[in-house]
Structures are given as structure tokens and as C-alpha cells.
Amino acid sequence: EAQVTQNPRYLITVTGKKLTVTCSQNMNHEYMSWYRQDPGLGLRQIYYSMNVEVTDKGDVPEGYKVSRKEKRNFPLILESPSPNQTSLYFCASSSRDGNQPQHFGDGTRLSIL
Amino acid sequence: QKEVEQNSGPLSVPEGAIASLNCTYSDRGSQSFFWYRQYSGKSPELIMSIYSNGDKEDGRFTAQLNKASQYVSLLIRDSQPSDSATYLCAVNGNSGGSNYKLTFGKGTLLTMNP
Numbered sequence: 001e002a003q004v005t006q007n008p009r010y011l012i013t014v015t016g017k018k019l020t021v022t023c024s025q026n027m028n029h030e031y032m033s034w035y036r037q038d039p040g041l042g043l044r045q046i047y048y049s050m051n052v053e054v055t056d057k058g059d060v061p062e063g064y065k066v067s068r069k070e071k072r073n074f075p076l077i078l079e080s081p082s083p084n085q086t087s088l089y090f091c092a093s094s095s096r097d098g099n100q101p102q103h104f105g106d107g108t109r110l111s112i113l
Numbered sequence: 114q115k116e117v118e119q120n121s122g123p124l125s126v127p128e129g130a131i132a133s134l135n136c137t138y139s140d141r142g143s144q145s146f147f148w149y150r151q152y153s154g155k156s157p158e159l160i161m162s163i164y165s166n167g168d169k170e171d172g173r174f175t176a177q178l179n180k181a182s183q184y185v186s187l188l189i190r191d192s193q194p195s196d197s198a199t200y201l202c203a204v205n206g207n208s209g210g211s212n213y214k215l216t217f218g219k220g221t222l223l224t225m226n227p
Contacts, residue, residue: 033215042219043157043201090156099145099164099205102215104156 002027004105006091012111013081021076021108023091029103030096032074033058034066036087043090049074051096081112115140117204119218127226132189134221136202139183145205146178148187150198151220157201161187194225 004025013019025032033048035058045058049068063085065077074093078085088109092102116139126132134148145164149157161176163169163185169176175188185204189196199220 040219043217045215088154101145101147101159101162102203103159107154107156109154 002103004091004093004103006089006105006108008108009106010109012113014113015082016080019078019081019110021078021089021091021110023074023076023105024072025074025091025093025103026072027093027095027103028071029093030071031102032068032091032093033102034064034074034076035090035092036060036085037090038087046076046089078110081110083112086110086112115143115204115214115216117202117216117218119200119202119221121219122222123224124221125224125226126192128192128194130192132192132196132223134187134189134200134202134223136185136187136204136218137183138185138202138204138216140204140216141180141183143180143183143204146176146185147203147205147215148174148176148185149201149203149217151201152198160200189223192225194227197223197225199223 007022030051034046035043037043044060047066049055091105094100094102118137147162148160150160151157163176163178173190177186199222201220202218
């Protein structure tokens with residue numbers, strides 16, 4: 001089954017404790033992206049990757065890091081999480097053709113205390 | 114800054130009626146247009162994609178695109194309780210050499226009147 005898998009689905013943690021949210025896709029997609037979704041603000045792009053070792057900032061990259069060492073994986077790293085990073089996070093992927101729709105993972109709800 | 118605008122709603126329609134959802138976008142170079150449905154706390158799910166002017170029908174859903182007016186809409190016929198969700202309009206631009214930038218509207222909440 002074609003899918004984008006995120007882990008963990010839920011996480012409650014404390015300020016300053018480094019965390020990683022993993023994202024993996026099995027569709028051999030070149031393009032992967034991370035979004036956060038907050039009430040009243042909609043989906044906002046954090047980082048994206050157009051292929052292995054190629055990443056770039058989205059609209060709200062501050063406080064986040066990403067890496068793309070393998071085509072299927074695109075982890076999101078919060079080096080020193082803060083309460084304003086409490087949000088619902090989605091990973092998405094699509095084929096190299098930018099006109100194709102993005103497929104979303106099930107989401108990760110992060111709470112930073 | 115590319116923008117995608119949607120009425121936040123809630124839009125309330127009677128069961129069995131036609132729901133009409135609208136979206137405008139600012140980037141004239143946009144090439145691809147998508148409608149996603151999102152239930153509360155769940156991930157966005159693709160409903161329709163449209164790439165050229167006119168109508169595209171898929172079951173109870175019809176997407177309409179007018180690039181001259183920078184307007185895209187989604188019609189849902191025979192609305193059902195399961196259609197109650199937030200509908201996200203997304204537009205793929207082609208500016209700055211990248212055609213991977215997908216910009217989302219904030220979504221329209223659709224609810225059914227029984």
C-alpha cells in the first residue's frame with residue numbers, strides 16, 4: 001500500500017529536549033515536505049526536499065532542521081523545542097513532477113511543555 | 114508572497130443540497146490546483162485536482178477553474194453528513210524556478226443541516 005508514515009503520532013515533551021519526528025514514504029517520490037498546522041493559520045511549510053541531499057527552507061523554518069540522506073526518509077529535527085512549536089505536523093511527498101498532488105502522512109501532534 | 118484565499122465559514126448546507134466552495138489565488142503563474150478534504154485531527158485527503166480552465170467532474174464532486182479570474186471552486190452535489198469537514202484549496206506555483214511550492218488556503222469548514 002502506498003503511504004507516508006510518520007512517527008511518533010503523539011508526543012508530549014519538555015522545553016529544550018531534542019526530538020526527531022521521522023517520515024518515510026514507499027512511493028519512490030523525489031519530493032518531500034514538512035508542514036505545521038495551527039488553528040487560524042492553516043498549513044504552513046517548514047522545509048522541503050527536492051531529492052537526496054537537496055533541502056530548502058519553507059515559510060516557517062526557524063527552530064527546525066531536516067536531512068535527506070535517503071530518498072525514502074525525511075526526518076524533522078527540533079534541536080531545542082520550545083512551547084511555540086506545539087502543533088500538528090504533517091509530512092507529505094510527491095513525484096518529481098510538481099504538478100502532481102502531494103500525499104500526506106497521518107500527522108504528529110507535538111506538545112512542548 | 115503567494116496567497117490563497119478561502120472563506121473560513123462555517124458554510125452550512127442542507128443534506129442533499131449542493132455545496133459550493135470558493136478559492137482565489139494571487140500568483141498568475143500557478144499551474145496546478147487541488148482540493149483536499151480534512152476531517153478534524155486527520156490528515157488532508159486529496160479530493161480533486163484540476164489543471165486547465167473549465168470543469169472537471171468526479172462522482173459528486175466538480176472542480177471549476179478560471180485562470181483569467183484566478184478563481185477555483187468545488188461543487189459537492191447531494192451533500193451527505195460525511196461531507197462535513199474542512200476543505201483546503203491548494204495551488205502549485207511555478208515562480209522562482211520551482212514548481213514544487215504548494216500554497217494552501219486556510220480552509221472552509223462545511224457542515225450539514227439535517
